[in-house]
Amino acid sequence: MAFEMVAVVGLGTMGAGIAEVFARAGLRVIGVEADADALATGRGHVERSTQRAVDRGRLSGGERDAILGRITLTTSREDLREADLVVEAIPEVLDYKRSLFADLDRICKPETVLATNTSSLPVTAIAAATGRQGRVIGMHFFNPAPVMGLVEVVSTVLTDPALVPEISELARRLGKTPVAVGDRAGFVVNRLLLPYLNQAAVLLEQGLARRDDIDAAMRLGVGLPMGPFALLDLIGLDTAYEVMGVLFDETRDRRHAPAPLLRELVSARLLGRKSGRGFHGDEPRPREPDRSTVITFEMAGEGADELTERLRTAGFKPSADPDVILRPADRPVIEHAVRLQDPARLVGVRVVGNRVAELAATVLTSQAAARAARDLMTVIGLTPVACRDRAGFVTDALLYPYLNDAVRMYDTGYASIGDIDAAMRLGCGYPAGPFETLESIGLAVVRDGLRALYAEYREPAYAPAPLLDQLVTAGVHVFPRA
Ligand SMILES: NC(=O)c1ccc[n+]([C@@H]2O[C@H](COP(=O)([O-])OP(=O)(O)OC[C@H]3O[C@@H](n4cnc5c(N)ncnc54)[C@H](O)[C@@H]3O)[C@@H](O)[C@H]2O)c1
Incomplete structure (x- = not known):
């Protein structure tokens, strides 16, 4: 199917960026907002984002004008009748999305593909609100959409299998790397990222180390772009809390239970950057470190x-x-x-x-x-x-369970090693994917580290994934890639 005319419903943080991405790739875009005020805000998002690109020399003024010229804005869903694809990016509330999809199903021509940008709701439940479940799919972009190179293409058991390669091809046309997965809570990226962030909050609460030390360990020691608390503040603690709740509801794994500390901060409306304060944001002035004179x-x-x-x-x-x-x-x-x-x-x-x-x-x-x-x-x-003085200190206690989760995810057949690595590199800006990291540390080192963590915390999920254990036992140093 040729996607020439696409629509984006909801021009907030994500939708405005997604509309820009389509327009940059030369597609005509209809942007839909709830009312005139929100429409003006959405237009402002796109104008500022493209102006920033001009200021940084990444776009010419003429290109920016052409991009903005391809975007039509409206408050009427009825204008979407002829769209080839509609991407929904309204707030993360299942009832809102189901009601929107039922409406789009009525309005749009029968072949229109309806896509959701949901991060954590079941795509299947959204598809079920329509009479065209074969043409409903997840297209999960990352924030900021114009910058991040990943799109998770999420199909349900009802999605027409031929649609997956079409949407993946469209993602490539947008300059993104598609990773095709099934409809499981968190897909690849959030399923691997959020439990790690949650665990950081649990360890902070247990007094393993201080906030800034944990952030420094993961950023400077492991080489991640941000420490876990800085990233939680960026994502928004309310969002992180909700996504953890969804993961927990699906897995019933107590490691996925949102950290009580997250709940406490969310209740106090300390949501991170969006509210001005979360884990960070209340720093006392840095104290001059005490200088020891002579140390032996x-x-x-x-x-x-x-x-x-x-x-x-x-x-x-x-x-x-x-x-x-x-x-x-x-x-x-x-x-x-x-x-x-x-x-x-x-x-x-x-x-x-x-x-x-x-x-x-x-x-x-x-x-x-x-x-x-x-x-x-x-x-x-x-x-x-x-x-x-706990097994794994800080970095292993946070890194190894994440690597173990990635091995388990691959072993269930949910995603390939290449896709999981690409998803974490492109979706999180990590310098390497989990399998690349595992191989550079050494499979045996990670397996032994997990055993030590398991012995310390008695957490079943820390037991080395059977596949990891077997590869180490077999003396294999790299994962078998197809
Ligand atoms: N923010 C992120 O980092 C991120 C990343 C990936 C996916 N997502 C997902 O994207 C979706 C949107 O998230 P967001 O952060 O952009 O939210 P947001 O609150 O910034 O934007 C939502 C927009 O939808 C508009 N809206 C609400 N109801 C509408 C309706 N009926 N018709 C048209 N517009 C309507 C609102 O006015 C608002 O502008 C959610 O499903 C979220 O889970 C968010």
Whole structure:
């Protein structure tokens, strides 16, 4: 089917961007809003977005005018009769969407494809409101739509199978990468991303580490574009809370239960950037860090050479009566501490990604030793991340379950390895997809890390996915790709 005339219903955050994407690709677009005021706001979104592109030299003034010229705006759904495709981007409320789809089904010509941009509602339930369930599909764009390169193409059991390649081809024509999946809560990206963000909130609540330390660990250590709390603030805590609720309703996995801390912040209307404050937004003025004058240290255990060398180069000397004993580790260090004459001095240290040093203080570690460890790491150019002495410290505890979820998702046949990797790279701006990350860390390392997490938290979902376990047992280092 040739899609020449498309319509977008709802020109809010997503719809305005989606209308722009279609118009940029040369299609004629009808934008529909609820009333004249909302229409003016929607027009403003598109005008500002295209003007920004001109200011940045990505569009010429003439191109911008041509794009805006292809978009017609209306408040009347009746104008959509001849559209080849309608993309719905109204608020995430099932009743609103079902009523809109029933109406579109009545108005539009029989061959019109009706698509929803829903993030978390079942596409099947929206399709069921129409008499053309074979021509209803999910087209899930990412925010901001003109920038993000992914479209999840979601088919239901009722969708005409021939429609999936047509919509995927259309997505390519828009310059996007399509990933075709079935109708499961969260699709690929939100199903893998949101539980990780939720888990960060759970760990914060449990006092594993402080907010900024967790953000720094994931951004600087793992190399993600943002820390989990900065990203939650961007997404909106209310949205994250709702999506987690939908995931939980489908899976009944207690890990998908929205973190109580999220509920608390949402109830307090601390929703993130949109309300001015969420996890972030109430920072006291940064305090000048206390500067230690002379710190002495001792290194214990294997893997100490490189850190010792860096500390020596920075002018510190190992001492027999140290302020802090640093023990390189990726597991809790309390057993080592209790063997020492003065366990208060021991801090576990683990360098992540060459920029972050996770510093695990045991229940016996003194504040002075913890502070000395932090200052030493700062001096040698590492960002210290203070955390409790728990399996996985911060980064593994957040990263490995996400990687495990990706393996389980692939193993159920929901999406291919290439599609899952592409979805996370393009949908979240991650530097690598989960399978690429798993292979670069090493399958056995991740499997063993998951075992340690499982032993610590007794969380069934942390048990290594059988496929991961079997590949490690078989001595295979990469995932089998079709
Ligand atoms: N915001 C995101 O990051 C994001 C990302 C991907 C998908 N989505 C999904 O996109 C959809 C829209 O989200 P959003 O963030 O753009 O919401 P939004 O609130 O910014 O925009 C919704 C728009 O729909 C309009 N609207 C409401 N009822 C209407 C009607 N009956 N007819 C025409 N217009 C109507 C509103 O006036 C508003 O402009 C939701 O389903 C959401 O889950 C959002």
